[in-house]
Amino acid sequence: MRFVAVGKRVPRLDGPDKVAGKTQFGADIALPGMLWGGILRSPHAHARIVRIRTDKAMKMPGVVAVITGQAFPTSDGEGVPVLARAKVRYEGEAVAAVAAETEEQARAAVSAIEVDYAPLPYVADIREATKRGATRVHDESEDPKHPNIAGVAETKRGDVEAGFAAADRVFEDTFETPWVHQGFLEPHVSLAAMDPASGRLTVWTSTQAQFNQRADLANLLRLPMSHIRVIGLPVGGAFGGKNAVCVEPIAGELARRTGMPVKVVVSRRDDFFATRPCGAAVMELKTGVKKDGRLVALRARLLFDTGAYPGAQHGVGASLAQGPYRVPNLAVTSYSVYTNRPPAGARRALTSPHVHFALESQLDIIAHSLGIDPLEIRLRNALRKGDPVLGGMEMPYTVAGKVIRTAAERAGWEQRPSRRSRGRKARGVGIAAGHWSVWAGGSSAWVQVNEDGTISVVTGAINLTGTNTSFAQIAAESFGVTVERVTVHQGDTDTSPRNDGSWGSRVLFGVGEAVRRACEDAKGQLAEGLSEEMGVPADRILISEGRVSVRGKAGRSLTLAEAASRAADYRGAIIGAGALSDLPFAVAVAAQVAEVEVDRETGQVEVKRLTCSQDVGRAINPMSVEGQVEGAASQGIGYGICEEYIYDAEGTLLNDNLMDFRMPTSVDHPEYEVALIEEGRDGGPFGAKGVGEPPLVPTAAAIANAVYDAVGVRVKQLPIKPERIVRELSRGR
């Protein structure tokens, strides 16, 4: 199939404003008469709120309003209170908020709010938290015999005990991953203003999900949805960290009480410990294999730290536990566990990177133990078409093996040094794979064909990764015109149709398909409008390559502009709509080979090269897809070797800044090689599927496996700290 727009390397449509510094992010916006919001946060990991006195703060210069937990009788959609009521359950939990005329006045007023806390014992470790007698984070509603269980998910297939009985070898290992921040560079920010005449509230915010924001705000502020307009702003990075409501309800409530616009900017420090970072996990795997490496049984017990409030970690964790492999007998029990930590949010691919770190590390252990090449064991077990995958589906295509093999080939797997070098610096190579299920969710788009034949696309999906540019390519392809003839507008909740949030790699897959369907709808309307004039039934009118013609009648054709202008006369307007929620899951498989250098004396790990392959179905915009792969892998490198939250014995976060929470810098990145495979086609536009999450999934495991190859140290706990390697090496001496 020849394409005119799909598959082209099109620069981001929002790029010119971004490189020029013209893009207005939340912090850049100022409204006339705007007040500043400030938030008081708990210094305790767990405490009862005995008393809050706000009278002093109220009298401070410039202060217009002070609110406490009473302002919000209900919690948000995930069960997280906006301001703590009666108890604080993590350090940094918001307790009260103020609105004042200047930022400094707001800050001063916050420190004038007096709170008496009665500190309580706290629990921070997931394993401790599930023991009998553990401190309970939510004492009112829990089973004391099984404390702090926020959610359980179980999945079963076959007979796992019979599987272990039939296995030649059984391996049992436990893996751990840390709390990490998503690492977006733009801190959370929101503005709100209420129109006193209509009682309508407008909220401008840096969010991944404006319609979900609207639903949560309607509930929290007790307003009908029609009275709330959420305007999703350009987002300076999110990676799952801006899925949920954050300071929007605080800005909204302060705006309502004061009748003035209110802006709330979260500081970098507060963004570290008081928003929704990615939670820790402990994963126990018991795996039975045949001598030839075939997997026969897997029992997994997964504990995900959900922090102080409920989350969705356990469900997704359970659904991914088999990895991109055939596992005939399987039993997974997955828990979300409460601790006195921040409420855990999403991070690119949710718990898939955790689970795959465990699975892929253990698969490496198995391969080495059985004397099978780590590549070979993966190929032998790779999912094929028709294999059951979790969630009651069947694998729709055979592609996993090719993805894994491609990564290995591109990395020169067969030529890699077979023995570990003896010098101070040891090189090693490791491979890992991973998968992610892409769910389209509620997706919609409008497409208008203008009288001059240009095309306007409107969606309510937040454009994080350049999806608007891909939408332009999809629409251009549908009409057979160049990308320059298409504009894409991200509307807000008043001006665009409803969409789920921009998460889980769903936007290009789901909303992209909605755009394609909206284009088809518009083409149908054009054809109907013209059918009488052209004297042929609508289904014989063909729209392609920017022209409208009659099938089988050469010579009778109109330009799109002529057709659109006439059709507008007949129909008023050509407005195509696409809305869907019914696409089957797409399965996205990624594989990576990491080459590392390990300093035997200091334990320092440097990732020298990272080869990434991935099935993307169809790369609508290869440049953008490569950017997703490289960016995700970069986050995987951070997850693998340098990022973690570090707490002291009092439960206080110690590394609440970008020096001590170490994200990889320009000199910490390897050479990347990216191979895109365009084979596993699902219901997405032109066969495309989500691409953003999968490439983070295998990275940490590939690095850990490379470290093992280099120095023979098996790290089962992320990040792979130099100190851990040195300790293990000296133990082995």
Place this chain on the structure above:
Amino acid sequence: MAEPQMLQPSTLSEAVKALAGRGAVAMAGATDLIPAMRKGEIRPRVLVNLKGIAEMTGVRRTRQGTRIGALTRVADLLDDPIVAQDLPLLADVAAGFASPQIRNLATIGGNLCNAAPSADLALPLLVVDATAEVRGKGGRRKIAMSEFFRGVNRTALRPGEILTAIVVPRPRRRTGMAHAKLGVRKAMDLAFVGVAATIQISPDGKKCRRARVALGSVAPTPRRAAKAEAILEGQLVTSQLIDEAAEGAASESRPVTDLRASREYRREMTRVLTRRALREAFRRAGKEQP
């Protein structure tokens, strides 16, 4: 919080007078000061901006040695031809200091006066017996770099005193210098351990005539490793001797466990990095023309 008053003296005596006032705080590059003020850790009533004081700027050679004005920016240390010749180790360390954005603001005097246990720039100065030039109400005085640091964020400066310059003695013959630093990231990282070393060898190139070893991030202050130095001085340099000296440095380190690394790891890395720095310093000393 009351906004502080900003004073911009143009001479040292004006600055000394200004600093005598209540709540006066000296300011140079301000890269440590601004975050501390914003966090409320310090609440100055008067900020004394030293940047207009000509006497505190520039690098030049004097009879005592190389004089580096305290206002010299970290970025300038990288490019300065005199530093490149007289103390290339300082330029090396400056190159790994934070980022260009910070190196263009931060000053050597500010980094030393902030007196962090990890103060990068202190190490090369400690191993060349540099001296701090200080001016206060009582006039001028000199403080050996080895006496300058007194504790975490504490120096030997008396209230109201200003660090005006660092004086580095003329380079010694047959001397090699090296440093080693360990962090997780390859840049923008506060070191777990930093080591600088100099070795002056005998004319036959075999014996260590004089040795200096300085350690960072393994004690409340950057400090010399006297034991390691004593092990080396006067001895035939062998790989075994260097190992012993490295062991000595590790044994006299006083590291703590903090968010960046454990005490045990820091001590072990003190040994590893001291050995690396000494080996390199010895190698370089052999390359120097006698």
Place this chain on the structure above:
Amino acid sequence: MAGETAMRFRVNGRDYQVAAGPTERLLDVLRARLGLTGTKEGCSTGQCGACTVLLDGEPGASCMVLAADAVGREITTIEGIAPPGELHPLQHAFLEHGAVQCGFCTPGMILSAKALLDRKPKPSDEDIKRALVGNLCRCTGYRKILDAIKSCAGSTRGRSKRVKKR
């Protein structure tokens, strides 16, 4: 505000007179007083590089500079590196190479790159990486940023290009 004094700043070749407080940062003056919001605030502690501006041609973290200290210096922000309606070759290269994703680090990143190329028109790969250690990017993994800067090596002193209208 109490304690404000009038200060003169030279930004992007223009002179401004602004009243600013003694602890006000250059970042605050640029963003809040002059409306030059292309300079971003990501961490407030000099660790992310989003607030990078050029001071006399050298990159500096504007969150780490008191306004009073910037008086008399030639300040360049992202808004000032190309004439209105045009793009600097680096801006153009960032677009064409896919070096822009969320765009929050982009202004600071481009200014760091510009300072490097102005000083060293043909930098090595290592020079480029070293020049960017103070500019965190969480979206791209840096490869496309390096490609964009490399493509400009030796040519940025040339004229800026017209913005392509899409």
